[in-house]
Amino acid sequence: MNPQIQCLYHIAQKPERRIIGLMSGTSLDGLDIALCHISDSGPGTFVTLERFSTVPYDDELKADIRTIFAKTEIEFEQLCLLNPYIGRLHGQMILDCLRSWDIEPSEVDIVASHGQTVYHAPKSQHRRDKFPNATLQIGDGDHVAAVTGIITISDFRQKHVAHGGEGAPLAVYGDYFMFSKKGENRLLLNMGGIANFTYLPADEDASRVFTTDTGPGNTILDAYARKLLNKPYDEDGKLAAQGQVNKELLNALKINPFFDAPFPKTTGPEVFNMTYVEEAQIRSQTTSLPGADLMATLVQFSADTIVDAIKRVMHDGETYSIYMSGGGMHNPVLTKALQQKLPNCTFGRTDDLGISGDAKEAVLFAVLANESLAGGGTSFGDRQGVPNVTMGKVSFPK
Numbered sequence: 001m002n003p004q005i006q007c008l009y010h011i012a013q014k015p016e017r018r019i020i021g022l023m024s025g026t027s028l029d030g031l032d033i034a035l036c037h038i039s040d041s042g043p044g045t046f047v048t049l050e051r052f053s054t055v056p057y058d059d060e061l062k063a064d065i066r067t068i069f070a071k072t073e074i075e076f077e078q079l080c081l082l083n084p085y086i087g088r089l090h091g092q093m094i095l096d097c098l099r100s101w102d103i104e105p106s107e108v109d110i111v112a113s114h115g116q117t118v119y120h121a122p123k124s125q126h127r128r129d130k131f132p133n134a135t136l137q138i139g140d141g142d143h144v145a146a147v148t149g150i151i152t153i154s155d156f157r158q159k160h161v162a163h164g165g166e167g168a169p170l171a172v173y174g175d176y177f178m179f180s181k182k183g184e185n186r187l188l189l190n191m192g193g194i195a196n197f198t199y200l201p202a203d204e205d206a207s208r209v210f211t212t213d214t215g216p217g218n219t220i221l222d223a224y225a226r227k228l229l230n231k232p233y234d235e236d237g238k239l240a241a242q243g244q245v246n247k248e249l250l251n252a253l254k255i256n257p258f259f260d261a262p263f264p265k266t267t268g269p270e271v272f273n274m275t276y277v278e279e280a281q282i283r284s285q286t287t288s289l290p291g292a293d294l295m296a297t298l299v300q301f302s303a304d305t306i307v308d309a310i311k312r313v314m315h316d317g318e319t320y321s322i323y324m325s326g327g328g329m330h331n332p333v334l335t336k337a338l339q340q341k342l343p344n345c346t347f348g349r350t351d352d353l354g355i356s357g358d359a360k361e362a363v364l365f366a367v368l369a370n371e372s373l374a375g376g377g378t379s380f381g382d383r384q385g386v387p388n389v390t391m392g393k394v395s396f397p398k
């Protein structure tokens with residue numbers, strides 16, 4: 001037997017594993033690196049977040065990725081070159097982190113690498129009959145494994161697509177194991193570039209659990225922060241706080257079939273981008289809106305579409321706890337708008353449940369890798385878009 005397969009077999013049999021989860025999302029702010037200690041699997045999964053770091057992307061890397069990011073037409077050579085480049089870069093970032101934490105690569109069992117999404121095209125979006133749902137992440141796992149010397153599991157989304165899903169959101173598979181609690185209706189709300197939530201009903205019935213995207217989180221806000229402030233984001237919502245919400249533009253922004261589609265569903269910056277806003281401005285005759293009003297309206301757009309989606313799972317007479325994660329939880333204008341519209345919900349962060357909200361998505365991929373190695377027996381019922389699969393491909397270092 002190839003000794004590397006033997007090594008994988010040994011890791012899969014261990015009662016507990018040390019797994020590094022990696023996530024670099026649609027905000028392109030950096031690589032989230034979460035060193036997790038995970039015991040057991042499935043509903044018995046127990047995660048301790050040992051260390052966490054976000055390694056920021058420099059401006060050159062952001063610009064390189066943006067040349068091919070969420071665009072229908074790109075330079076193919078650039079895509080081809082970035083695939084190994086990002087893989088090697090992520091590998092090096094892991095090594096630098098481990099060194100700063102005084103941990104040897106040999107002390108880590110597995111790297112679970114999401115890669116960089118460069119294009120996301122569910123069928124509802126591309127509308128081309130003969131093609132299936134599609135999504136593409138780059139930063140190939142072979143390069144991460146070669147640089148770190150650690151067995152790497154990557155490319156998690158393709159199996160989901162292969163079984164009829166949209167390749168996202170995958171959060172359901174981790175949130176259910178980590179955060180579900182009998183007797184409490186929980187909503188795990190992640191506000192990254194795109195916002196999504198996981199519904200965890202109080203009866204812990206796996207077949208009722210799902211995650212869905214709700215629409216934009218920060219992606220459009222960040223685009224306008226770059227344009228209006230020359231900054232990566234509107235820190236603490238300072239610009240938005242100075243503006244007034246424009247009702248005409250807000251209503252125009254909400255006109256999109258995505259918002260009425262059934263759960264679970266996915267989207268991305270391919271749809272929700274500056275062109276989307278400019279078109280809504282033309283339709284609502286608000287093209288000369290001051291920057292602060294535009295920003296205030298865009299925050300309200302994210303908040304309203306999150307709330308509208310969440311309200312669809314709520315039942316009268318039930319109570320719900322919302323646990324936030326992702327960079328949007330740091331934007332007080334956004335969180336205040338949510339709380340105003342959902343006065344009967346209690347609001348917290350996943351930090352209250354033991355996992356930092358900044359690290360949650362990176363931890364998710366560590367849990368998905370753990371499940372591929374040691375779990376896989378949980379049924380999520382037969383809901384369309386939540387296939388009963390484990391995900392990820394294995395890359396050996398040699």
Ligand SMILES: Nc1ncnc2c1ncn2[C@@H]1O[C@H](COP(=O)(O)OP(=O)(O)OP(=O)(O)O)[C@@H](O)[C@H]1O
Nearest residue numbers: 025026027192193194218233235236326327330331
């Ligand atoms: N203090 C803050 N004030 C306002 N916004 C903030 C603040 N801190 C972070 N953010 C927002 O959070 C974003 C980063 O969020 P996060 O890292 O969760 O995104 P991501 O992982 O790339 O997204 P996705 O969930 O779509 O993959 C920033 O780009 C910014 O918009």
Ligand SMILES: CC(=O)N[C@H]1[C@@H]2OC[C@@H](O2)[C@@H](O)[C@@H]1O[C@H](C)C(=O)O
Nearest residue numbers: 117120168169170171192194213361
């Ligand atoms: C295609 C893709 O990368 N989607 C991301 C993105 O970021 C948030 C939202 O859009 C979510 O659908 C997904 O990530 C999380 C981790 C998920 O799959 O659950």
